[in-house]
Amino acid sequence: ETSKSLNFIEQIVAEDLQKGYTEKDLRFRFPPEPNGYLHIGHASSICLNFGLGLKHNAPVNLRFDDTNPAKEEQRFVDAIKRDVEWLGFKWDTERYASDYFQQLYDWAVVLIKKGKAYVDDQSSEEMAKQKGTPTEPGTESPNRNRSVEENLALFEAMKNGEFEEGSHVLRAKIDMTSSNMLMRDPIMYRVLHKAHHRTDTNWCIYPMYDWTHGESDYIEQVSHSFCTLEFAMHRELYDWFLDQVYEADKVRPKQREFARRNLSHTVVSKRKLAQLVEQNIVNGWDDPRMPTISGLRRRGYTPESIRNFADTIGIAKRDNLIDVSLLEFHVREHLNKIVPRVMGVLDPLKVVITNYPEGQEEWLTAENSPEDEALGTREVPFSREIYIEKADFKEAANKKFFRLKLGHEVRLKNGYIIKAESCTKDADGNVVEVQCTYDPKSKSGSGTEESLRKVKGTLHWVSVKHAIPAEIRLYDRLFTDESPDTHKDKDFMEFINPNSLEVITGYVEPSLATAKPQERFQFQRMGYFCVDPDSQPGKLVFNRTVGLRDSWAK
Ligand code: ATP
Ligand code: MG
Ligand code: MG
Numbered sequence: 001e002t003s004k005s006l007n008f009i010e011q012i013v014a015e016d017l018q019k020g021y022t023e024k025d026l027r028f029r030f031p032p033e034p035n036g037y038l039h040i041g042h043a044s045s046i047c048l049n050f051g052l053g054l055k056h057n058a059p060v061n062l063r064f065d066d067t068n069p070a071k072e073e074q075r076f077v078d079a080i081k082r083d084v085e086w087l088g089f090k091w092d093t094e095r096y097a098s099d100y101f102q103q104l105y106d107w108a109v110v111l112i113k114k115g116k117a118y119v120d121d122q123s124s125e126e127m128a129k130q131k132g133t134p135t136e137p138g139t140e141s142p143n144r145n146r147s148v149e150e151n152l153a154l155f156e157a158m159k160n161g162e163f164e165e166g167s168h169v170l171r172a173k174i175d176m177t178s179s180n181m182l183m184r185d186p187i188m189y190r191v192l193h194k195a196h197h198r199t200d201t202n203w204c205i206y207p208m209y210d211w212t213h214g215e216s217d218y219i220e221q222v223s224h225s226f227c228t229l230e231f232a233m234h235r236e237l238y239d240w241f242l243d244q245v246y247e248a249d250k251v252r253p254k255q256r257e258f259a260r261r262n263l264s265h266t267v268v269s270k271r272k273l274a275q276l277v278e279q280n281i282v283n284g285w286d287d288p289r290m291p292t293i294s295g296l297r298r299r300g301y302t303p304e305s306i307r308n309f310a311d312t313i314g315i316a317k318r319d320n321l322i323d324v325s326l327l328e329f330h331v332r333e334h335l336n337k338i339v340p341r342v343m344g345v346l347d348p349l350k351v352v353i354t355n356y357p358e359g360q361e362e363w364l365t366a367e368n369s370p371e372d373e374a375l376g377t378r379e380v381p382f383s384r385e386i387y388i389e390k391a392d393f394k395e396a397a398n399k400k401f402f403r404l405k406l407g408h409e410v411r412l413k414n415g416y417i418i419k420a421e422s423c424t425k426d427a428d429g430n431v432v433e434v435q436c437t438y439d440p441k442s443k444s445g446s447g448t449e450e451s452l453r454k455v456k457g458t459l460h461w462v463s464v465k466h467a468i469p470a471e472i473r474l475y476d477r478l479f480t481d482e483s484p485d486t487h488k489d490k491d492f493m494e495f496i497n498p499n500s501l502e503v504i505t506g507y508v509e510p511s512l513a514t515a516k517p518q519e520r521f522q523f524q525r526m527g528y529f530c531v532d533p534d535s536q537p538g539k540l541v542f543n544r545t546v547g548l549r550d551s552w553a554k
Contacts, residue, residue, distance in 0.1 A: 007315040009226055012256055013052060016223070025251050026058035027222050030084070030091070031213070033065045034076035034197075036270030037285040037292040038083045040306070040327065044261045047310040048226060050089040059092030061220055066098045067212050069196035077197070079285070083293040088303045097212050098198045100219055104207045105159065107215065107245050108170060108188060112151045116244060117188060118144055119154035121168045130176070131184055137177035138184045144173060158191055161204045165191050172211075174240060182237050186210060214238040215245065217253035225253050228260040229319060259316040264323045265477040266291040267485050267492055281496055282478070288532075288543045289478045289500050299475070300520050300530025300545030302338075305331040321483055328546045335520060335528045335545065340368040340375050343413065343460040344508040344523040344542075346472060348387035350464065351404075353418060355437045356384040361465070365445065366414040378511050382415050385464040387507050389525075392459050393434055395423060402457035404434065410457040413524060417442040417455055460524040467507035470540035473532065474502040508540065515540065522548075 006014060017023065028049045032038060038046075053060035062084060066072045084091065111117035120127065120143045132138030146154075158168050170189040178184055188211040193204050217225045225238075238255045246252055262268055268291055276282050276290070285292055288299035296306060309330040313322050343366075361383040368375035392403040392410075404410050409419045418436040426432050441450035478500050485492035512521070517533040528545040535541040 008317060009048060009256065009258055009315050010052065010055075012254075013056070013224060016254075021223065023056050023058060025223050026052075026056050027061070027092075027220065027251070028052050028058060028224055028226070029061040029063045029095075029217065029220065029222050031063045031065045031216075031227075032080050033068070033071075033270075034073060034080060035068070035071040036076055036274050037079050037290075037294050039268045039270070039273060039293065040263050040291045040296065040309075041261045041268035043087065043293060043306050044310050044313070044315070045226070045228075046084060046087060046089060047307055048258070048315055050084075050091075052224075053092075058223075060089070061093050061095050061222065062091035063095040063216060063220070064097065065209070065213065065216075066096055066196070066198065067206050067209065069192060069194040069206065072197055074197045079294060083297075086297060086303055087293065087306060095216070095220060096198060097207075097216050098196060100212070100216055101199060101203055101207070103219060104212060104215055105205075108155065108207075108211075109152065111172065111188075111244055112155060112170075113148055114244070115148060116173050117170055118146050118151050118173055119158065119168055120144075120171050120185075121154075121163075124166065127169075131181065132176070134179075134181060140176050141171070141185065144185070155189075158189065158205050159203070161193070163191050165193055167191060170205075172241070174237075180233055180236050182210070182233055183240070186237060210234055210237050211241060214241050214253060214255065217255075218242060218245065218250070221251045222253045223251050225255045227255060227257055229257045230260070231255070232257045259319045261313060261316075262319065262321045262483070263291055263327065264321055264482045265479050265484075266324065267479070269485070272485060272492060275493065276478075279493075281493075288473070289475050291478075297518075298530075298532065299543050300335070300528060301331050302334050302520075305334040308334070324477070325550050328550065332528065332546055332548070335522065337371050339520045339522050339528065340378075341370075341522045341524050342509055342512060343380065343462055344470070344472075344506050344512070344521075344526060344529070345387040345389055345460065345462050345467070346474075346504060346506040346523075346526055347390045348507055349390040349393055349431065350433045351386050351388055351393075351418070351436055351461070352433060353384050353386070353436050353438045354421070355440075358384055360384065361463070364414045364443070380414055380509055380511070381463045381466040382412075383463045383465050386412070386461045387464055387467060388434075388459050388461045390431075393420070393423075393431060395431070403459060404436075404457070409455045410459050411442075411444070411455050413458050413460050414444050415461070416440070416444075417450070417453065460526070462507050462509050464507075466510045468510055468513055468540060469505050470508050470512070470542055472504050472506040472529070472542045472544065474504065474544050476500045476502070506542075508542075512540065520545070 030049045130139045169187045171185045174183045176184045189205045192206050235255045286294035286298050363379040366380045397405045406420045416438045418438045422435045423431045424433040441448050479495045480497045481495040484495040515531045517531050520530045527547040529542040532541040
């Protein structure tokens with residue numbers, strides 16, 4: 001492998017291995033906050049961190065960044081674990097920032113004793129005013145020079161629940177004139193009288209992200225802590241906090257940043273996705289329209305297709321928007337290789353084969369996949385009345401219409417050649433039935449001269465008598481705008497596509513009667529479909545994962 005094929009994050013690790021780190025020193029982590037479900041953006045971070053672990057045979061921790069009890073819940077922890085596992089990755093140990101609350105508290109006391117942290121009881125407005133601006137230095141808090149004893153007593157009182165929420169904070173004493181606003185005496189702790197999903201009411205002070213993240217990396221001896229670009233300015237603070245507790249001979253974690261991945265026609269932010277759930281725009285976090293890992297799974301995506309997508313887009317240094325059609329390309333490519341092909345008619349038109357004896361039926365042999373012989377064959381029933389797609393018949397059409405038209409022939413997939421002779425219309429002039437004749441010698445695979453006869457156009461179909469009605473959910477983009485959350489004057493919710501879900505009743509071949517949730521199929525000519533968990537014996541429900549080709553009109 002040449003260094004050219006490494007992305008810049010992999011290069012950082014490769015260079016460190018040349019500068020004295022050994023593979024034994026390497027340890028990575030994936031650090032989600034359990035305040036929602038993982039989305040396709042997280043998949044990039046998961047593939048990056050776990051990919052590095054696999055490559056260097058190094059452990060990767062799953063660390064829950066759970067320092068905000070107001071937003072975090074056990075059900076999100078459970079969903080995150082399920083999704084990381086489903087994507088195919090194994091973490092070394094499961095960690096929680098909340099496991100470190102005591103250690104973080106003890107270190108905060110050390111900082112106070114060193115004169116590097118103080119309790120501030122000004123209002124948040126007052127402190128904001130003193131922060132200054134990027135071009136003007138801030139002003140020091142009048143509480144900045146409290147004695148160590150007073151700070152220790154106040155911090156303990158904070159911990160003991162003697163103060164109201166928002167009344168006191170612990171701040172690091174760094175530099176109110178720093179050009180980096182984050183270094184202007186950042187908050188380390190705040191008072192929050194809220195129960196935590198793991199520590200319950202043991203604590204009523206909670207550490208801030210910056211104070212928690214680097215120290216957690218240090219406790220776990222993570223060598224490389226990769227995060228997204230918005231944390232670039234936080235790196236100086238990350239390092240300052242580490243300086244306060246670092247002991248020689250330990251691995252010193254290193255924060256490096258990569259670009260957030262955005263996907264077109266959706267939003268990838270747990271907070272915004274939570275809004276869609278709370279306002280019932282979608283039916284939960286795993287709604288197949290959601291860009292969550294759970295939503296994609298329910299829609300029919302495979303872990304491989306998501307990993308291949310993440311590998312293809314790679315790791316970037318600048319934020320960018322990836323077209324969702326690339327994600328769809330990857331799932332199509334994978335499903336094409338692995339799933340059986342079946343026949344399902346979404347918008348039925350009845351065809352009567354007038355020279356086929358009434359009451360007769362036969363079972364035709366159909367190949368399950370031209371891509372994989374191992375998938376075998378199945379039997380498909382044929383009878384005098386079948387359904388084809390409405391769009392596959394026209395009374396008259398030009399030469400480019402290779403489907404059924406009066407006086408012309410098509411082949412029925414796995415079956416016979418039929419010819420349209422006449423049609424019946426309703427009062428509004430809509431065709432409601434087509435009468436055809438079939439060529440009894442033309443059966444596919446029968447070896448006769450007629451069976452080899454080439455006709456332009458092959459249609460999928462189902463036998464009316466044997467077909468099973470199924471609920472079919474067809475999905476469109478959740479947002480009409482390519483980048484709904486980047487408009488200065490408009491909220492992303494204004495771009496919701498009102499037609500993102502269409503529910504229809506289709507008719508599928510009887511081999512699907514026993515299909516189980518999560519089973520995937522190609523409905524020939526109609527796309528890839530996956531059985532929804534709402535499906536029950538006798539009441540099938542399918543989600544369309546994706547069409548057969550990119551049909552999104554730009
Ligand atoms: P969100 O706004 O969706 O909550 P977050 O960054 O706050 O995103 P975390 O749970 O903290 O979510 O993310 C866990 C890890 O995944 C972090 O390292 C974060 O940088 C990374 N990550 C989150 N979103 C993306 C994205 N769109 N692209 C790449 N990495 C991401
Ligand atoms: Mg975060
Ligand atoms: Mg977040």
